[in-house]
Structure formats: structure tokens, C-alpha cells
Amino acid sequence: MPLLHRALALLALIFLGALGSAHAGVANAPAANLQITLITYGPGDTYWERFGHIAIEVKDVVDGEAVSFNYGVFDFDQRGFLLNFARGRMHYLMDAAPTALDEGYYVQAGRSITRQRLAFTPEQAAALREFLLWNLRPGNARYDYDYYADNCSTRVRDALDKALGGVLRAELGHTPAEMTYRQQTDRLMSAQPWLMLLMDLGLGPYADQPLTAWQESFLPMVLQRDLRQVRVVDDQGHSHPLVVAEHVVSPNRLDPPPARAPDLRGPLALAGALIALALLGMRRTMPLAFAVVGTLYLLAAGLVGLLMLALWTLTTHHSAWANANLLLFNPLALALIPALWRARRGDSTPRWVDGCLLAQLCAGLVAVLLHALPGLVQQNQPWLLFALPVWLALAFTLRHMRAPAPH
Template sequence: MTKAGRLLLIALTLLCCAILPAHAGVADAPGANLEISLITYGPGDIYWERFGHDAIELRDTASGEEVDFNYGVFNFDEKNFFFNFARGQMHYLIDAEPTTDEENFYVQAGRSVTRQKLALTPQQAAALRDFLLWNLRPENATYNYDYYIDNCTTRVRDALDKALGGVIKTRLTQLPGGMTYRQQTVRLMSAQPWLMLILDLGLGPYADQPLNAWQESFLPEELQKNLRNIAVSDGRGATQPLVQNETLLSPNRLDAPPSTAPDLRIPLGLAGLIIAALIVVTWRYAHLAYALLGSLFLLLAGLVGVVMLILWTLTTHHSAWGNNNLLLFNPLAFLLMGSTWRARRDLLPSRFANSVLALQLIAILPALLMHLLPGVMQQNQPWILFALPCWLSLAWTLRRQHPRI
């Protein structure tokens, strides 16, 4: 080979050496070069951001490439998106983005960003990477979202648990959770009071079951906290913490949600007493206002009942099934709307309306008695305290003629 040929060969070799590392990265790095971290993002201001978010970060130490894998992508433009949402058949996707792009979005939004570097062996890191890449394929990327048991955090939790051979689930199922699904929901949605009340009203007994730490890790902040309790093998016959180090990359600049769920019994009980007092006062002194107020309450009670029935019978929102609030608000209320206008003209309810009213009052009794029995699951005392005075005041005014002035 000539001198010129040898120089050309050396140049080509150097060029290949320069090009190959540029193409190496997370997708083909050996497991020994992969660093695995859990990235946790704090709650945001928009209602769908209130639960927070998280991602699995894979970093190739050789090339420096960092990629965040997250399961929280949805598309408003999807065909029948809102209809599917109403039926409880929401379609979410896994996505992968450069870490810098992903984290900058949350930093600019004022949401906290925390990184927990995890102790995975090279084999576990490679297996996790291969699973996430497999999950990214179009035929595998979509899943049916569930707020509590199959969401963007439970998917992250399950992927990490799978790579670690079930260590996370084994440990966390032995630890009690701190709150129920209802308490966590009300706590995190308290910044939007009307939405918080609607969700609390619509949740059935499923939302009040005691949780263990594995179940409560449906929330990013709970998964972040619970991973600190996990120990894994260090490969030398001993154990080490799964979380090797934890770094706050960006602090929270938004109003943080409260640490405990607000107690709704006093505010809803007071609201019920105020409405009941207004019903009695308007019945006595402002008959048209009484008819309007009574009809509005009955209309809302009936509509709420219809929605709860639909959620129970026609959707897969299992957290809304078997809702005891149907004893308090149900479509029977529609049948009483005419009675408030009869009362305005000083007419007593018809025999049929009297029967409906009696049936509604009887329905409230089991709602009350169930809280005196052991093993009652659904914690709907706030709505009982709201509905009871309203129904009693309506029943009292509908059954009496106006006093002579």
C-alpha cells in the first residue's frame, strides 16, 4: 500500500471513529452505560395537571444523550375524544422526548422538577430500556387510561417494578397508604372548588377503600416518596437503597396543594341549612321566589341523579358505580317540580306527588343508617348534611298551606 493509501485509510478510520459515537446513544448503549432516574413534576394550575406528572429518564453516560419516557400524552383531536372520555374509555400514549425539552416545559410553567437516580444493575437498565422502546412502537403505544389504577404514574411504577423483578410491588403492598382515592382527589382538586365538589359528589364507595402504598402510588408525589422505602440488592450479597440520590432540579413556584383533604361536612352542612332557610322564608313571604328556588333545587337534584345513573350503568368509570348519593339526588325530583308551583297558589301536592315525596324521604333513611352500621364504605356525610335540611324544608312547605297574614 502506498503512503497516500495508508494516509487515506487512517483518515477514514478516524472519520468512522468520530461519526460512530455521534450515532450511539440511549437506544443502543450497553446497560453499564445507562443511568436510570425517576423524574417527578409537581402539580400544575390546569385541572388535568393537578395530580402532577412523572417520567423515566434514561441517560447514556458515554454519549451524554438523555431521554424522558412518559405515559401522559393525549390528543384532543382524536376522533370521538370527548365521547370516549365520557364513557371512561380514554386513550393515552407513551412518548419520548429529550430531557432538556421536557423539563424546560415544566420549569417555565413554575412546576417543581425532582430527579431520583435509581440503582439498577446493567442488566435491569438494559431490560427497562428495551421494554420502553418496545412500548414506543405504534402498535404498543396506546393504552386505556384510568385515573386511579392505570394512569401515567402507575405505568411508570409498573415499568420500574418489572425491570426490578417485582421488588417495588412486594415492598409497597406491605405498607399502608396515607389516604383514600377520595381524599387524595379532594385534596389535589381543592384549588378548583366547584370541580372538587362535583368529583366528590360523583365518586362512589370504590373511592373510599383503604389503600396500601402500592395503590396510593398512582400519584407522582406518592411514588416519589414511596421509592425511598425500597432496598435492592447491591450484587455483593447486601442491599442498598433504590434511590441513590435525589435532586430538586427546579423548585415549585405555584400554590402548593394542601397536605390533607379539606373537611367538607361543615361548609356543605351550612350550605344546606341556608338553602333550607331560604325555602321556608320564601314560602312564607315571596311565593314566586319559593317556586323558582324549589324548582331549581329539584331540577339540579334530578339532573345529578341522571348523571350518576349514567355513570353507573353506561360507562366504565368504576369509581362512580354504586354511588349512595343516588339516595339523596335522583330523577324522582323531576316529578315534584310541579308541586312547588301548586304551593305558590296555596294548593297541596297531588296524591301522586305526596307518594313521590314520601318515597324520597324514606330513601334518605338508609343513607343515614348506613353510617351507623359497621363496614360502611362510602364517606358521603357532607352530602347527607347538605341534602337532608333541603328535603325536609321542601317537604314541610309543600305539605302546608300558607299562613293568613
């Protein structure tokens, strides 16, 4: 939970001290008194809240103390946070707080709260409690965050699975997921279209791999949904659902994300066609506008290419590695900007410009061929449909435009 991180960290320290005391409660309650509940919080409005949040509640049903353990705390003010974030080295923390305090924040924010009471045996509940308390210690609470493979939801999932003896992985690890990382990301980020487009552009083939339900549970709402299908065996050898009871504590008051990811092919194909037609239409009648529009496109393509190249070579954002969109948007575009202004004046372009254009068109062809190959394919059809018409229009105009500069 990124908001109020300083207050929560302080509360965690106070609470940790309280757990060491001799009073009755979660820390030293008999195993038979422990009740385990999964609490899922719906997506929020801010971009870092779009994936939702999740926590494990351990409650002493006799004493009444209920504590929520979660793995979603980060600190904007930590030394080097922005640099580490850019390099993909994000350090998150585990935290614990009284459940009422946590739930109060989400109720106020208008985000849904769903509680699922889980069928843990006393031994399993005690094992989970001991693991969570161990994990809460200052030397163990920090971990290296990963958007898809190691986040607040996967840490909760792994803690539950450890206490249950591997039941979750055994069941969810063989069940195909409904969506890929890319589809889930686009779906949840669709409320911020520009951010969604940037993230989709920056994701490589890693985001399009077929997933299992175990992997897709990087999302709290997916883990909540899939736990309803899991069955466990009790001490008497009887099989029954893991989720004993489920109820919504607080309904969602925000706009919910769509059920499916938006199809970006049509909008991006239309945008690419409009830019291409504008370049073709302005090449003789409006040479200055042609140069400006072309420059803006080439500048954006070059800068985006530099960013994608940096993500691949200089960071640990492995979901952005080997991005085929580098064939469509790359630093080569920056070299063509002067040629636009020469063409605007009607001057002939150097021979190397023809080589750059040919290299870029060949790169686009390679991108199409890569997409047609069998096996793991990056789902970048929208960006192919966007970029290829523009590159064809630029190649045609730069080769055929010989208009004099306007007076």
C-alpha cells in the same frame, strides 16, 4: 403530558427513527453505561395537571444522551375523544423525548422538577430500556387510561417494578396508604372548589376503599416519596436504598396543594341549613321566591341524579358506580317541581306528591343507614348533611303551605 401533544407525537416518531440508527446512545449503549432516573413534575394550574406528572429517564453516561419516557400523552383532536371521555374509554399514549426538551416545558410552566437517580444494576437497566423501547413502538404505545388504576404514574411504577423483579410491589403492597382516592382527589382539586365538589359528589364507594402504598402511587408525588423507603439488593448481595441521589432541578413557582383534604362537612352542612331555612322562611311571606329557590334545588338534584345514574349504568367510570348519593339526588326530584308552583298558588297538591316525598325521605333514611353499616362505607357525610335538611324543609312546606298567590 396533554399539552403540545401533536409536537410531542411528532418528536416521538422522529426519535423512534433515530433510535433505530447505529449511532451510539441510549438505544444501543452497553448496559454498564446506562443510568436510570425518575423525574417527577409537580402539579400544574389546569385541572388535568393537578395530579402532577412523572417520567423515566434513561441516560447513556458516556455518550450523554438522555431520554425521558412517559405515559401521559392524549389528543383532544382524536376522533370521538369527547364521547370516549364521557364513556370512560380514554386512550392515552406513551411518548419519548430528549429530557432537556421535557424539562424546559415544565420550568416555563413554573412546575417543580425533582430527579431521583435509582440504583439499578446494569442488567436491570438494560431490561428496563428494552421494555421501554418495545412499549414505544406504534403498536404498543396506546393504552386504556384509568384515573386511579392505570395512569401515567402507575405505568411508570409497573415498568420500574418489572425491571427490579417485583421489589416495589413486595414492599409497597403491604404498606397502608396515607389517604384514599377520594381524599387525594379532594386535596389536589381544592384549588378549583366547584370542580372538587362535583368530583366528590360523583365518586362512589370505590374511592373510599383502604389503599396500600402501591395503589396510592397512582400519584407521581406519592410514588416519588415512597421510593425513598424502598431498599434493593445489588449483585454482591448488599442491601441499600433504591434512591441513590435526589435533587430539585427547578422549584415550584405555583401555589402548592394542601397537605390534607379539606373537611367538607361543615361548609356543606351550613349550605344545606341555609337553603332549608330560606325555604321555611319564604313559604308564606315570599311564595314566588320559595318556588324559585325550590325549583333550582330540585332541578339541580334531578339533573345530578341523572348524571350519576348514567355514570353507573352507561360508562366504565367504575369509581362512580353504586354511588349512594343517588339516594339523595335522583330524577325523582324533577317530578316535584310542578308541586312547588301549585303550592305557591295555594292549590292543593295531588296525592302522588305525598308518595314522592315519602319515597325521597325513605331514600334519605336508607342513605343514613347505609353509612352506619360496618365494612366498606362511602364517605358521603358532607352530602348527607347538605341534602337531608333541604328535603325535610321541602316535605314540610309542600305539606303545609296553602298561601294564596300574590296580586
